[in-house]
Amino acid sequence: MMANAPEKNKIVALSGGVGGAKLALGLSRILPSDQLTIVANTADDFEHLGLPISPDLDTVMYTLAELNNRELGWGLEGESWHCMSALERLGGENWFRLGDRDLATHIQRSVLFKEGCSLTEATAYLCNRVGVKHPVLPMSDDAVRTMLITDQGELAFQHYFVREQCKPVVKGFRFSGIDQANPSEEFLASLHDPALAAVVICPSNPFVSVEPIISLRGVRETLQQISAPVIAVSPIVKGEAIKGPTAKMMAELSMPTNAYGVAQYYADWIDGFVLDEQDADSRAQIVDLGLQVTTHNTVMRSLQDRMDLAEVVIDFAYAMKENTSL
């Protein structure tokens, strides 16, 4: 071992919206800001009412700032809706609800874009203003847009997710723009950091939150090649997603609707899997995929739950590192 080799103590967490952000918050409470980078999916991003909306980035930002609306599961706490009400009166689109305070985020992001900022720079600016200390990165500064291939034709993500309330039957996905998009420099640098201890795949939707990030040029290959372990936390407990359409999508795609189905989906680029303790009976099956497995409570109701799970994930990563070096 070289005397000056850096201590491998940095975690990169890949996250979608709500579920992923819960674990990101837990990680942020036990790791200092120079040891945790959160990379968020931006394939849900879209322009709405002329404003640039980044739902997953904002959910992560609001959650880390502890400004998130826990009742709604999205947006800001103590939000008001006067602009939306007035917009309805004016016949404006109201299927995607933007609160008065949340609007300021999108307006300021649009101003930053006009000033020439990238999404990475705009996100850093906004996070700084709301007191988020840990780096939050968009997966890419290029536009990638998830399209759902459904029984009602191809739908843009927010149209499927919000306007159609996930009702259409999903047959597949298309990430529009993915071939032209590059992962952000900062994201790539974080994966190649010599101090990288682990990459954590937060409990997010495998198809529309995690897959777009992994599909960016070179990311899947990098995760396969790096020595740091890649650990996914199951977004499915007892065959159901805590929130969102993951289980419904898995059924529609004729996949096993359980944690094993997720582990199998990720198997060729992850090293470890964190299974909910209620699903412990799937452990052997997942180990058979060639993955290391640990079990814990993954249903994060309290802040303590989030921190406990974060700790388990980190301990698991360090145990795997030691294994690897044996």
Place this chain on the structure above:
Amino acid sequence: MMANAPEKNKIVALSGGVGGAKLALGLSRILPSDQLTIVANTADDFEHLGLPISPDLDTVMYTLAELNNRELGWGLEGESWHCMSALERLGGENWFRLGDRDLATHIQRSVLFKEGCSLTEATAYLCNRVGVKHPVLPMSDDAVRTMLITDQGELAFQHYFVREQCKPVVKGFRFSGIDQANPSEEFLASLHDPALAAVVICPSNPFVSVEPIISLRGVRETLQQISAPVIAVSPIVKGEAIKGPTAKMMAELSMPTNAYGVAQYYADWIDGFVLDEQDADSRAQIVDLGLQVTTHNTVMRSLQDRMDLAEVVIDFAYAMKENTSL
């Protein structure tokens, strides 16, 4: 007289913001929607926070819809400011305050623009949604921007008016874009309507509200040529403006700071002048400019005041028509 000659019963009112909108409201309460067209100045318009803002059009629209904030003198009644507060937290620009409900107007206008609407079309749409029955027209669909030449250099209108609170000393005006701009087709058509009975210049700032409209290609000449009388209502009472920097500007431009100064400024393209009764001693001087003059209370505190003044203006116009035909 031809048997089928249309009755001359249509009024076109040219207006800036608050003061002009008061008289426009009075006119709208005594004239049906097919006998009154209100044309608003758009040289105060600007893009702010990425949104298209049309202060005078909106003041007229909100006033006619009786949604205007009487306390503030601008914006909507019962307004809230949650977005602005959140924007301040994000370090956004806060010198031009946009209320939560007012924001919806600008957002929906931006959506309408993206759909290909002109400002004329967007204004008609918005007015219809808030129940304004009388046509409200922007002076032009082309961008004209008032620049103030001041002792602090050239300032865009809202920077002078709102950010600098009218403090800089005004040396002159420049209407950026005026040479490329055309009056809107609907505005021109209203001036050439055979049923036109009178053009009313509402009590608005002569330099930054009325002058841009008059300076549009062909408008001044049209007002000089049409047979319908052009009648201006004094925006100055006892040497002071009811609201805004008119008197301050007149002093800085070394003009007589009184109603006579305004009448003189308009004299070559108006026919009649409505003087406040408190300024009756200026009547002879204004008559000497070649104008017909009537006096009335022009300080519109109540709705009844607005309607009374509107009635006086219309009666004055009809009396002038009769004079002209003698």
